Amino acid sequence: MAHYIVVIIDILRRIKMDTNEIEFIKAYINKPKSEDFYIDAFEAYSAGGIDQFKWKWSWWAFGGGIFFLLYRKLYVEALIFFMLSAITSQVPVVALVVWIVSGALFPYLVYLRYKKGKEMVLEKFSDKIEQLNALREYGGYNNWAIYLGVAVNILMLIWLTFMITLFAGLPNGTDMMQMDINGGGF
Template identity: 35%
Template sequence: MEQKLYQNEEILETYLGTPEKYEWYKRAFAKYEVNGVEKIAWNWSWYSFFFSYIYLIYRKCYVEAILLWIFQTIVACTLGIAGIVIMILCGGFLPYLVYKKYKKTAMEVENIDGDYQKKLETMRELGGVNILARNIMIGLFILSIIGILSLAAFAVAAAL
């Protein structure tokens, strides 16, 4: 049986764009497939636990990040403590979303015309990480924390 492009280790390493994280993702992605059959599996990531939508933006999963941010905001505003449950689920399952995007991208690239080198370059461009977007989101996250703390301090001072 012919190896699929997404099963190629060089393709995975190129797509990830973070050689220092390659082994972690390789082990994680191995959990998501058994004998060619895809499955959902738990794989813990502290990064996705604490910074769920920032993690997705860093990994160029923009639509998923926006949807998760909306969902987390609604849950936090309406259900409060249930937010920790969402954080735990994000910590265990967001790497699976990265795998799904990787696999989908690799399967699309597999069908393009061109030699292996062209496919490798395409995976490098479509994958990788977005450091600028991550840093912007971290800055906005910090500003929102400062804003919330300022409003709380103002409310306490006004009550006195």
């Protein structure tokens, strides 16, 4: 019974949003598993015809961070987030807040890029098929960002393991620089 209620609510929600808009969002996202999330999010962001931020949580954005932004072709935003992360990493509480906020903010950045792309596509093309194809090309995703994220995390784990192994063998209170200066070595 609950499943049918969810389906009915979904149908009513989609009736509210223009059919063309749903097609444009699907073309831009270009990933069937993610379409429903983005349709819901984009509808919330544009409620009442006014673009505004709403808290729409994405675990992928939260956990993926910069790699989520690269995945969704938000390159400038990825650079800004990288610099912000580097700066805030000095204060762990601030870094945690930035990390948490990214889980809700990054989908909104995807929405803003979608709006910009849709506007450019509608100006350039009058044929709907061309518009959808252009949105697919402008939007979509970069699979390489996932591979990059996995590679970076594996390298970080290797580095962390190496550092733990290196420091685990030192007696408590041993200063590595002092050992090297006095010829103690490792």
